[in-house]
Amino acid sequence: MKGITAYGVYLPRLRLNRQAMVEANAWFDSSLKGLGRGERSICNWDEDTITMAVEAGIDCLSALQEKTLSGLNLASTTAPFVDRQNSVLVAEAMNLNSQIRTLDIGSSQRAATSALIAGLETARQGNQMIIASEHRRTKAGSRAEMLWGDGAAALTVGDDEVIAQCLAVATNSVDFVDHYRGEGSDFDYDWEERWIRDEGFMKIVPQAVSAVLESAGRVAAEIDHFILPTDQARTPAVLAKKLGISPDAVVDNQIASVGVAGAAQPLILLAKALESALPEQLILLLGFGQGCDAILFQTTDRIERCRPDCGLSGALNNGREETNYHKFLSFNNLVERDIGKRGEVDKQTFLSGFNRRKDLLTGFIGGKCRVCGTVQIPREKYCVNPECRALDSQDNFSFANQPGTVLTWTADRLTFDWSPPAYFGMVQFECGGKLMMDFTEVEEGAIDSGSRVSVHFRIRQFDAQRGFRKYFWKAVVES
Amino acid sequence: MASGIKDKVVILGMGCSKFGERWESSPTDLMVEAYEECLTDAGIERDQIEAAWFGAGIDAFNVGSSAMPMSIALRLNYIPVTKVENMCATGTEAFRGAVYAVASGACDIALALGVEKLKDTGYGGLPQRTRGVENDMYWPNLSAPGAFAQLASGYRAKHKVNGDDLKRAMAHVSVKSHANGAKNPKAHLQREITEEQAINAPYIAEPIGLFDCCGVSDGSACAIVTTPEIAKSLGKENLVAVKALQLAVSNGTESGHASWDGSYLKTTRIASQRAYDEAGIRRPKEEITMTEVHDCFSITELVTMEDLQLAGEGKGVKDVLDGAFDAEGSNPCQIDGGLKCFGHPIGASGLRMLYENYLQLQGRAGARQLSDPKLGLNHNLGGFPHQNICSISIVGPYG
Numbered sequence: 001m002k003g004i005t006a007y008g009v010y011l012p013r014l015r016l017n018r019q020a021m022v023e024a025n026a027w028f029d030s031s032l033k034g035l036g037r038g039e040r041s042i043c044n045w046d047e048d049t050i051t052m053a054v055e056a057g058i059d060c061l062s063a064l065q066e067k068t069l070s071g072l073n074l075a076s077t078t079a080p081f082v083d084r085q086n087s088v089l090v091a092e093a094m095n096l097n098s099q100i101r102t103l104d105i106g107s108s109q110r111a112a113t114s115a116l117i118a119g120l121e122t123a124r125q126g127n128q129m130i131i132a133s134e135h136r137r138t139k140a141g142s143r144a145e146m147l148w149g150d151g152a153a154a155l156t157v158g159d160d161e162v163i164a165q166c167l168a169v170a171t172n173s174v175d176f177v178d179h180y181r182g183e184g185s186d187f188d189y190d191w192e193e194r195w196i197r198d199e200g201f202m203k204i205v206p207q208a209v210s211a212v213l214e215s216a217g218r219v220a221a222e223i224d225h226f227i228l229p230t231d232q233a234r235t236p237a238v239l240a241k242k243l244g245i246s247p248d249a250v251v252d253n254q255i256a257s258v259g260v261a262g263a264a265q266p267l268i269l270l271a272k273a274l275e276s277a278l279p280e281q282l283i284l285l286l287g288f289g290q291g292c293d294a295i296l297f298q299t300t301d302r303i304e305r306c307r308p309d310c311g312l313s314g315a316l317n318n319g320r321e322e323t324n325y326h327k328f329l330s331f332n333n334l335v336e337r338d339i340g341k342r343g344e345v346d347k348q349t350f351l352s353g354f355n356r357r358k359d360l361l362t363g364f365i366g367g368k369c370r371v372c373g374t375v376q377i378p379r380e381k382y383c384v385n386p387e388c389r390a391l392d393s394q395d396n397f398s399f400a401n402q403p404g405t406v407l408t409w410t411a412d413r414l415t416f417d418w419s420p421p422a423y424f425g426m427v428q429f430e431c432g433g434k435l436m437m438d439f440t441e442v443e444e445g446a447i448d449s450g451s452r453v454s455v456h457f458r459i460r461q462f463d464a465q466r467g468f469r470k471y472f473w474k475a476v477v478e479s
Numbered sequence: 480m481a482s483g484i485k486d487k488v489v490i491l492g493m494g495c496s497k498f499g500e501r502w503e504s505s506p507t508d509l510m511v512e513a514y515e516e517c518l519t520d521a522g523i524e525r526d527q528i529e530a531a532w533f534g535a536g537i538d539a540f541n542v543g544s545s546a547m548p549m550s551i552a553l554r555l556n557y558i559p560v561t562k563v564e565n566m567c568a569t570g571t572e573a574f575r576g577a578v579y580a581v582a583s584g585a586c587d588i589a590l591a592l593g594v595e596k597l598k599d600t601g602y603g604g605l606p607q608r609t610r611g612v613e614n615d616m617y618w619p620n621l622s623a624p625g626a627f628a629q630l631a632s633g634y635r636a637k638h639k640v641n642g643d644d645l646k647r648a649m650a651h652v653s654v655k656s657h658a659n660g661a662k663n664p665k666a667h668l669q670r671e672i673t674e675e676q677a678i679n680a681p682y683i684a685e686p687i688g689l690f691d692c693c694g695v696s697d698g699s700a701c702a703i704v705t706t707p708e709i710a711k712s713l714g715k716e717n718l719v720a721v722k723a724l725q726l727a728v729s730n731g732t733e734s735g736h737a738s739w740d741g742s743y744l745k746t747t748r749i750a751s752q753r754a755y756d757e758a759g760i761r762r763p764k765e766e767i768t769m770t771e772v773h774d775c776f777s778i779t780e781l782v783t784m785e786d787l788q789l790a791g792e793g794k795g796v797k798d799v800l801d802g803a804f805d806a807e808g809s810n811p812c813q814i815d816g817g818l819k820c821f822g823h824p825i826g827a828s829g830l831r832m833l834y835e836n837y838l839q840l841q842g843r844a845g846a847r848q849l850s851d852p853k854l855g856l857n858h859n860l861g862g863f864p865h866q867n868i869c870s871i872s873i874v875g876p877y878g
Contacts, residue, residue: 165613384735408741412625424619449636
């Protein structure tokens with residue numbers, strides 16, 4: 001069977017302080033005080049399942065020598081489009097070739113592990129990427145709001161240069177309804193935690209674990225990393241004890257630092273385990289939801305040489321504390337904010353126009369002139385170099401990984417923005433192109449002419465009237 | 480070889496409405512107000528007008544498209560009327576059309592009128608509007624102050640200017656214009672402000688504060704033009720002639736090519752040099768008596784002084800603070816109060832600026848009258864520093 005060849009992680013930078021959440025909500029439910037430790041990751045207003053998936057995918061690709069992929073599967077229960085394949089959008093933002101097989105997998109908290117099993121079992125050659133990304137909305141003042149987080153992780157599976165060989169897989173499919181989200185519902189509806197633990201985890205998981213260990217000819221005591229994604233803080237350790245797995249092997253769900261990222265949680269924790277694993281160690285990955293997936297990996301001696309640019313440790317270090325709970329409510333559309341008349345302007349996307357400009361809008365593709373060599377964005381009919389102006393002379397040139405510097409900037413408090421002030425300005429790319437761009441994740445006082453920036457795929461606008469959202473690339477000042 | 484427009488066309492009459500928050504007035508009311516003053520000033524019958532150019536900037540919040548709104552409002556006699564729109568250069572574009580028509584000999588007397596009704600949006604500032612199907616998909620939601628604040632950061636970086644000094648110079652620009660505007664009964668804002676007020680006002684788009692921004696107003700202005708010969712035959716004296724009319728439009732170089740550093744307005748440099756050549760001006764600082772420039776934001780005016788060669792490159796801050804462009808300075812700027820006090824009804828502004836130069840040159844500017852005006856320059860800048868339209872017109876005594 002195939003194995004993992006690379007991994008990558010993305011966590012939103014914003015980390016909402018849980019004490020701020022408690023202070024806002026404990027008047028209604030004093031039991032929240034017991035959950036007020038640490039912080040959770042939250043999407044900025046311009047982040048969602050798609051943008052996080054692109055970031056995680058790019059991080060994963062950074063660890064691969066050969067970056068050509070044969071497939072890309074996106075696992076999520078919060079994909080923004082019900083009928084528009086989200087994985088294709090992710091693939092185009094990553095500038096992957098159009099022959100790639102793409103698939104969206106959802107409807108369950110074990111969507112990512114099921115996608116991973118499908119990838120491991122496929123006969124197709126070459127590396128296939130599985131990205132899991134989740135941005136769940138929760139009711140204000142709920143336990144879920146306290147314990148969950150937003151995030152994404154990506155893996156590639158293949159036959160060559162494997163860092164963790166898959167030894168066996170097993171699935172125990174059971175329609176155990178611990179929670180559900182029905183058609184048209186924005187939020188999950190769940191049942192009592194203790195019942196989920198006793199009748200769900202404790203009964204369903206052991207069957208899958210036994211099956212996978214038996215298939216691989218291994219025993220529980222050999223497991224070095226035990227991954228059970230759940231927002232029940234104590235359940236992984238209780239279950240490990242019941243299964244005969246060492247307590248030291250239990251991989252922490254990082255509820256205190258990130259929160260549980262739903263369908264993305266199994267892959268985020270797997271990336272965490274891979275980051276710390278030594279060669280020849282056993283990793284047992286579980287995915288729980290309407291049953292249980294179990295996948296047993298054994299790391300190879302390549303494990304210590306394969307490191308993504310960011311990974312989980314990088315993502316954890318990249319956090320920025322947010323103490324404004326109301327901002328979180330606004331970003332997740334949980335409160336109807338008075339956005340002013342400037343926010344009322346129609347945001348319709350003209351799809352034929354979008355399609356014409358898709359290279360630019362999704363792939364951040366510009367041009368390079370064959371006559372004078374000038375790199376430019378957007379790519380137009382005539383070369384932008386005033387000394388050249390050659391017609392139809394440009395080849396595609398990707399700006400998606402190009403560093404730049406801030407030429408001019410401002411913080412605009414008049415225009416509409418979901419998180420004012422709106423920062424934007426002229427970015428001069430080191431390769432030579434130049435573009436007026438939005439900046440995101442700007443910290444006050446941390447931007448000036450000459451600041452270095454990288455570019456990132458983000459939400460540009462929501463068209464709430466038609467259920468559409470526009471994406472484009474924005475600049476982020478490097479810290 | 481083209482000989483240019485110099486002294487081929489003169490202004491027969493001009494009119495300008497009161498600018499302001501004209502809640503009670505429709506665009507038709509504003510047009511008629513400017514037109515009636517203009518007709519009286521020109522001393523002709525309205526049916527002597529043979530062709531007209533109509534400038535209006537933002538269709539959605541103004542009169543709608545086409546030339547019909549003006550023809551209907553003024554009950555013009557089925558003459559050819561052309562609608563023009565070129566962002567903030569719209570008023571000057573209307574004037575250019577009328578002047579060129581007369582210069583060509585296609586007609587003897589032509590009308591140019593601009594109007595804008597900005598105060599029907601329900602909020603402050605310029606209306607939020609589309610920038611086209613494709614641009615809307617990736618351009619930042621930049622407001623006008625946000626776009627021009629870019630100029631401040633580019634200028635600061637290029638010339639290593641201390642931010643506080645630049646802010647103080649910007650404040651001086653506003654203080655000067657408000658002092659001038661306080662003497663103008665047609666201005667929207669007629670109250671002086673202090674440097675302290677300007678510096679401490681809340682940011683609109685860093686480093687542009689409230690008083691660094693022009694007002695937003697309703698208004699209309701118009702001109703009737705003819706040949707010098709016809710004007711003389713009508714008994715007109717002290718003729719004010721067109722010396723130059725130039726336009727430069729960005730072609731994407733500033734926004735997409737590394738050769739532009741964001742610290743100046745390329746189109747202004749190009750259009751003004753062409754205008755100086757057309758008018759035969761060799762030493763702008765000595766020859767231009769007064770300027771009405773596009774002071775949409777104080778930083779724009781400061782940088783424009785350099786681009787017009789009225790201040791040395793990188794010397795704008797010093798010259799502004801030294802008072803070179805004050806009413807008593809070497810090159811008075813915005814003697815009528817400028818956009819700061821008139822606000823900026825897009826389609827009308829270019830003609831409103833021309834109106835002040837016309838009054839000054841005829842010695843009819845009242846409390847604002849300069850002692851010995853010779854050549855007046857008008858400058859409009861439509862769009863954003865990185866992508867814009869610049870118009871320059873120069874007027875002076877005929878001959």
